[in-house]
Amino acid sequence: MAAKQSSFDLNHFLASRTESVNRALDKFLPSEKTKPATIHRAMRYSLFAGGKRMRPAVLLAAAEACGGSDAAAMPLACAVECIHTYSLIHDDLPAMDNDDFRRGKPTNHKVFGEGIAVLAGDALLTQAFEIAAQAKGWPRYPHRDLILELARASGSLQLVAGQVADLEGEGKKLSVAELRYIHERKTSALLCCSVRLGGMSANCTPAQLAALTDFGYHVGLAFQVIDDILDVTQTSEQLGKTAGKDVAVQKATYPAIVGLEKSRKIAAQLTAKAFGALDIFKGKAVALEALAEFLLKREK
């Protein structure tokens, strides 16, 4: 595996895709001057706050693994990033996680006030569907299916369900199964949706879509376990957000339930499963493989 990836420049891939995604998002979103200016400034503030564009990256990488083009995948990549950003804005609200900082910057409601922060989240969620509708459909994957895919991953059975369970789990002693329920919904659902949409934008085969689903599910879970680990092992400065917060609010995390060592093992196992899912691409999913390695080795 290491040999396969040695020729692949992940840094270049991430930098160039981030730039393309940012350019596309800038085009899709109304300008800061568009009336009412407050809402567009608030939407752009969080959307261009230095996010890692991990979901767009896996979406574009999945499209490439299936022989698709960035152009066809781009509206969907922008849509998932809008969904991700909206969920962070609402998650940071005082009534939810009550976070003052995100990516080293004051959170949306700290800058624009709670009312506008709620509305900026609402507007980004709505914008996501407006952008996704502009993607190219295929007879096998018509617009209907693309919208359903995005809505289901973001709705009350997935992304929102994860937030709810997370909110209700605070201060409670959760089992590993309960914690996994939260992670599957809070992180895995949208990551899995991202790789699936990437495949769909490339008119992938049903077998490829199944492999991408398997990959996305496991990478998403690993990603969240690592987030938990980093919260206890890194400083606020390293993370660009308040470290040790999970412990402070007695949030259930993998390290809290099974310990740090076992958490690292679980993350590694999940990533191995993700890699296994990519076998079907016979070496063509280099970007996806490199991304999975990167997600496991990241330090913030």
Add this chain to the structure above:
Amino acid sequence: MAAKQSSFDLNHFLASRTESVNRALDKFLPSEKTKPATIHRAMRYSLFAGGKRMRPAVLLAAAEACGGSDAAAMPLACAVECIHTYSLIHDDLPAMDNDDFRRGKPTNHKVFGEGIAVLAGDALLTQAFEIAAQAKGWPRYPHRDLILELARASGSLQLVAGQVADLEGEGKKLSVAELRYIHERKTSALLCCSVRLGGMSANCTPAQLAALTDFGYHVGLAFQVIDDILDVTQTSEQLGKTAGKDVAVQKATYPAIVGLEKSRKIAAQLTAKAFGALDIFKGKAVALEALAEFLLKREK
């Protein structure tokens, strides 16, 4: 006009369509027992709180005026009602209008707490697109266009823009033009979108769509002017929500800016324009005509 409508039983139309819409919404929404139960109880609490189903009603009436079926229009009717309900839940939040009662019942955040109320709104907004995607598309009005229609009417240039301008206008002296800007976005946009989607579900002609757009725009504006009038002329008991609230928070309203008498005249003029727009249907838009009359004569 009165003679034309004498044979049309609006009460029967509203009762039967409300029942169909409620049945369809009940089918589309996850049950109260579906995990996580809290979010589905919160979504259903506001969705089934006795709303007048005015947007679904005009959507279904528009579909009928164009020779369409309720079955084809129903997913879109449910989608606009989900959007409307989400906007009310978020609008009632302490950070926004800070309302304790809505339709005679405690508001969502009063029952479920602010965090869940934010998420219930998010989930209903997402659900709207999931439901809309399940509507039947036509070559002239494919899914892409239906989703774009819904997203644009609900996004940062329309519905959300209205909320923002409303929020920023509180306590300020607004001109009639500024007030109309708010009304066009806060109420007219989604009402106009509703009648347009009704027509699109019926595969209407471009001329019919233009007439419906004209109708929806004017009925929406009239609807909001009447809302303002009722706030100063009715009691909380009659309205089922806190009356006199606009005056209390010094909100700009038509009665506050131009007086009650002129506000009533404006509402009547807007409705006359709406009626004029229906001429193209040559008497086939009886339900839409009756609805417009009802909206002008309503007392809550």
